[in-house]
Amino acid sequence: MFPACWSPLKPCFGPRLLGLKRLSALFLSRFSSSMEAPRILFSPSGRSLFDEPLHLSVEGLPPGQEVTLEASLEDERQELFEARAFYRADAEGRLDVSRSPALEGEGGSFSGLEPMGLLWSLRKPMRRLVKRDVRRPFVLKVDVRGGGPAEAPGPLLAHAAHERAFLGEGTRRIPVREGALRGTLFLPPGDGPFPGIIDLYGTGGGLPEYRACLLANRGLAMFALAYYGFEDLPKQLKDLHLEYFEEGVNYMLKHPMVKGPGIGLLGHSKAGD
Numbered sequence: 001m002f003p004a005c006w007s008p009l010k011p012c013f014g015p016r017l018l019g020l021k022r023l024s025a026l027f028l029s030r031f032s033s034s035m036e037a038p039r040i041l042f043s044p045s046g047r048s049l050f051d052e053p054l055h056l057s058v059e060g061l062p063p064g065q066e067v068t069l070e071a072s073l074e075d076e077r078q079e080l081f082e083a084r085a086f087y088r089a090d091a092e093g094r095l096d097v098s099r100s101p102a103l104e105g106e107g108g109s110f111s112g113l114e115p116m117g118l119l120w121s122l123r124k125p126m127r128r129l130v131k132r133d134v135r136r137p138f139v140l141k142v143d144v145r146g147g148g149p150a151e152a153p154g155p156l157l158a159h160a161a162h163e164r165a166f167l168g169e170g171t172r173r174i175p176v177r178e179g180a181l182r183g184t185l186f187l188p189p190g191d192g193p194f195p196g197i198i199d200l201y202g203t204g205g206g207l208p209e210y211r212a213c214l215l216a217n218r219g220l221a222m223f224a225l226a227y228y229g230f231e232d233l234p235k236q237l238k239d240l241h242l243e244y245f246e247e248g249v250n251y252m253l254k255h256p257m258v259k260g261p262g263i264g265l266l267g268h269s270k271a272g273d
Contacts, residue, residue, distance in 0.1 A: 036059075036060040037060055037157075037158070038058055038059065038060040038061050038144055038157045038158040039058070039059055039060055039158055039160070040056065040057075040058055040142055040144060040158050040159070040160035041056070041057045041058070041059065042054060042055065042056060042160065042162045043055040043056075043057075045162075046162065046163065047137065047162070047163040047164075047165055048162070048163070048164060048165070049164070049165055049166070049168055049214070049217060050131070050137075050138065050164045050165065050166050050210075050214060051214050053115070053116065054116065054119065054140075054162065054164075055097075055098060055115070056069075056097050056118065056142065057094065057095060057096040057097065057098075058089070058094070058095040058144055058158065059093065059094050059095075060093060060158075061089040061093040061094070061095060061144075061157070062089065062093055063089060063090070063091050063092065063093050064088060064089060064090075064091065065088070065089045065093070065146070066086065066087070066088050066089075066103070066147065066148025066149075066151075067086070067087055067088075067089065067095065067144050067145060067146060067147070067148065067157065068084060068085070068086055068087075068144070068145045068146075068147055068148065068153050068154075069084070069085050069086075069087060069097075069118060069142065069143070069144055070082070070083070070084050070142070070143040070144075070145065070153075071083045071084075071118040071119070071122060071140060071141065071142050072122075072140075072141045072143075073122055073129070073138050073139065073140050073141070073164075074139070075129060075130065075131075075132070075138070076131075076132045076133060076136075077132075079124055079127050080124060081122040081123055081124045081127070081129055082122065082123070082124070083109040083110075083117070083118050083119075083121040083122045083123065084107060084108055084109050085102040085103075085108050085109055085110060085111075085114075085117055085118060085121075086102060086103040086104075086105045086108050086148050086149040087100050087102060087103060087148075088100070088103060088148065097114070097115055097117070097118070098113075098115040099113075100113075101113040101114075102114060102117060103148060103149050104149065105148065105149020105150065106149065107149070108149060109121035109123070118142070119140070130208070130210075131166055131209075131210040134166040134167050134173065134209045134210055134213040135166075135167055135173065137163040137164055137165035137166065138163070138164040139161055139162070139163055139164075140161065140162045140163075140164055141159070141160075141161050142159070142160050142161070142162070143156055143158070143159050144156070144157045144158040144159075145157060166210055166213045166214060167213055167217075168189075168216075168217035169189070170188075170189030170190075171186060171187070171188055171189060171213070171216050171217050172186065172187040173185075173186055173209075173213070174186070174187065176223070176251070178251060179247060180244055180247060181225070181244075181247055181248055181251060182207070182225075182226045182230055182231050182232070182233055183207065183223055183224050183225040183226055183248070184207065184209050184212065184223075184224045185221070185222070185223050185224075185255075186209075186212050186213050186215075186216030186221070186222040186223075186224070187216060187221055187257050188216050188217065188218070188219045188220065188221070190219075192221070192256075192257040192258075192259070193221070193256065193257050193258055193259040194219060194220055194221040194257060194258065194259055195219075195220055195221065195258075195259050195264065196220070196221045196222075196223065196252040196253075196255070196258035196259065196260075196263045196264065197212075197215070197220055197221070197222055197223070197263065197264035197265070197266050198223045198225050198245075198248055198249065198252060198263060198264070198265050198266070199211055199212040199215070199222055199223065199224045199225065199266045199267070200225055200227065200265070200266070200267035200271035201267070201268070201269070201271055202267075202268055202269025202270040202271050202272075203237055203269055203270045204229075205226075205228050205229025205230065205237065206226060206229050206230050207224060207226040207230045208224065209224045211224075211266075212224035221252070221255070221257055221258045221259075223248065223251070223252055225245075225248050227240065227244060227245070228240075237270065240273070249263050
């Protein structure tokens with residue numbers, strides 16, 4: 001025979017069981033929170049402009065753990081640019097690259113307090129990172145692995161991706177094929193008119209647009225002007241006809257979205273001529 005208190009009509013253990021359930025729930029809650037999987041946080045989240053500061057932090061790490069942060073970015077030619085740095089989580093298991101200095105160690109791309117270090121140190125030997133299509137953002141990938149500078153990279157703890165865009169919201173990209181001119185006009189959001197600048201590059205030729213695009217996001221009417229090595233323009237850099245650049249200036253001065261009476265010129269290398 002079972003004791004009378006075991007009868008479902010006399011649940012004498014009810015309060016005691018309820019208390020145990022509450023204690024178990026509290027224990028599981030604290031245990032699960034302490035075992036929270038590490039995660040990477042970006043600010044701004046999801047997407048930012050390429051020339052905009054990007055804040056990166058990691059949460060959910062064991063207190064004081066040393067980790068390796070690996071960043072990678074692939075350009076339009078499938079060239080992979082990479083960077084790596086070593087960090088130590090604080091007493092609460094958090095890592096903020098704007099406050100925590102990178103640890104010194106062989107294989108690290110930098111050390112010390114470098115909030116944007118994982119971006120400016122992205123590299124591939126003998127290659128230059130160039131944006132060829134401003135309409136498509138770069139995708140920055142970040143991995144967090146266990147292990148610090150004195151250890152081999154450990155298991156993957158967290159992974160996240162973030163878009164670094166060139167063409168800002170509302171900025172207009174307008175291909176220009178007028179007369180002899182070959183280029184791209186970028187107009188900022190808004191009604192204008194805007195200060196106008198012609199943007200020229202050097203002996204690489206072609207039509208780089210990334211600088212003009214980024215400056216247009218900041219309120220300037222930017223005309224990225226090609227002058228050789230593009231479409232039907234001369235293939236080689238030999239004789240330059242100044243009338244071509246004068247035509248570019250006149251195009252900008254006549255444009256209703258461009259504020260006169262002067263036009264700025266921005267260039268480097270051969271474009272300095």
